[in-house]
Amino acid sequence: MQSLFKNRSWIKISISVIAILLAVLCAVKIYDKAANKTENTGIIVKWDETIPDKSKTPEGIKIPGYPDIYFAANETSVNMTLCNPKDNKCKFKYSLYVDNDKQPIYKSDYIAPGYAIKSFDINKKLAKGEYSIKIKIEAFNLENGSKLNGAEVYSKLNVV
Amino acid sequence: MKKIIASVMAATTVLTAAVSANAESVDEKSTESLSTNFTYVLENDPTYTVSIPSAVTITEDGADVTISAENVANLGDKKVSVTIAGTDYYRNQMVLKGKTESGPQASIRYKFELSDGSVIETTGGKDQVNGVELASFKDNGSVSFKAFPVLNGSSSIRKGVTYTGSITYGIQLVEDN
Numbered sequence: 001m002q003s004l005f006k007n008r009s010w011i012k013i014s015i016s017v018i019a020i021l022l023a024v025l026c027a028v029k030i031y032d033k034a035a036n037k038t039e040n041t042g043i044i045v046k047w048d049e050t051i052p053d054k055s056k057t058p059e060g061i062k063i064p065g066y067p068d069i070y071f072a073a074n075e076t077s078v079n080m081t082l083c084n085p086k087d088n089k090c091k092f093k094y095s096l097y098v099d100n101d102k103q104p105i106y107k108s109d110y111i112a113p114g115y116a117i118k119s120f121d122i123n124k125k126l127a128k129g130e131y132s133i134k135i136k137i138e139a140f141n142l143e144n145g146s147k148l149n150g151a152e153v154y155s156k157l158n159v160v
Numbered sequence: 161m162k163k164i165i166a167s168v169m170a171a172t173t174v175l176t177a178a179v180s181a182n183a184e185s186v187d188e189k190s191t192e193s194l195s196t197n198f199t200y201v202l203e204n205d206p207t208y209t210v211s212i213p214s215a216v217t218i219t220e221d222g223a224d225v226t227i228s229a230e231n232v233a234n235l236g237d238k239k240v241s242v243t244i245a246g247t248d249y250y251r252n253q254m255v256l257k258g259k260t261e262s263g264p265q266a267s268i269r270y271k272f273e274l275s276d277g278s279v280i281e282t283t284g285g286k287d288q289v290n291g292v293e294l295a296s297f298k299d300n301g302s303v304s305f306k307a308f309p310v311l312n313g314s315s316s317i318r319k320g321v322t323y324t325g326s327i328t329y330g331i332q333l334v335e336d337n
Binding site: 060061062063064065066067069070078079080081083085089090118136139147148149150151152153154155 | 203204205206207208209210211212213214215226227228230240245248326327328329330331332333
């Protein structure tokens with residue numbers, strides 16, 4: 001027994017085995033985490049869709065307007081395009097408010113011109129019904145981050 | 161020793177294999193029914209655009225402010241309405257603020273004069289102009305009005321100061337009365 005412990009090869013082999021087992025354990029955990037649902041704060045993607053530019057104000061900020069919106073009941077994952085038209089010279093931040101709630105159900109990161117968030121997680125599940133929704137769009141100077149004029153787009157949210 | 165190593169390697173192999181995915185195969189002789197899952201994602205996309213001025217820029221003679229709407233179609237009995245939702249000043253007043261070189265704050269009121277002659281301004285009250293309509297659209301187009309500084313009566317107006325401020329515009333589809 002003493003000779004076993006004195007044998008350095010035995011120690012090296014043990015360490016290698018433990019390292020392999022830990023690696024396998026980590027791989028299993030990473031696989032599980034990827035398979036399980038995690039909060040989606042909104043992945044920003046390139047948004048090439050253009051709305052015909054008939055504006056006579058080239059220096060203005062183009063604000064997207066929304067018709068009635070539909071979310072699934074009792075789900076936090078929603079599909080909605082929060083875009084910053086590529087002609088804009090500012091970055092956007094979106095916040096969504098339901099009915100007269102003071103706290104938003106979602107706040108986005110900065111979105112550069114020509115980019116959009118297409119799906120994201122809201123912070124609470126909504127029951128079936130009709131709600132008023134306020135889509136608050138804050139605009140910021142691209143260079144110095146100063147706040148520009150913004151907009152609040154009001155629409156109807158149908159949770160089905 | 162070799163037996164120990166071999167045992168450990170075998171155990172590791174078994175653990176790794178447990179993570180692998182098993183592909184399903186179809187047995188042509190099986191009587192199990194197969195099914196196809198369909199999925200559809202309803203996209204909530206914007207359908208129109210309203211262009212607003214990027215900043216409140218005014219001159220003594222009045223600066224043009226233009227609001228435009230694009231891709232407006234098939235509204236039926238509705239219209240796109242653009243209103244004032246608020247400002248960045250206390251109580252949503254139409255006030256620009258600046259700072260003098262010596263330090264004191266300076267402020268100046270401003271007002272809008274619409275094409276029909278009506279004047280939109282605040283006089284200190286809370287949310288006085290929130291919800292006031294500036295433009296409406298049944299189709300693509302532009303609406304212009306003028307922004308003026310209000311230069312009389314205030315001791316907080318200082319010369320040589322750059323005043324800045326921002327407005328939040330409210331945009332929605334409303335009944336066309």
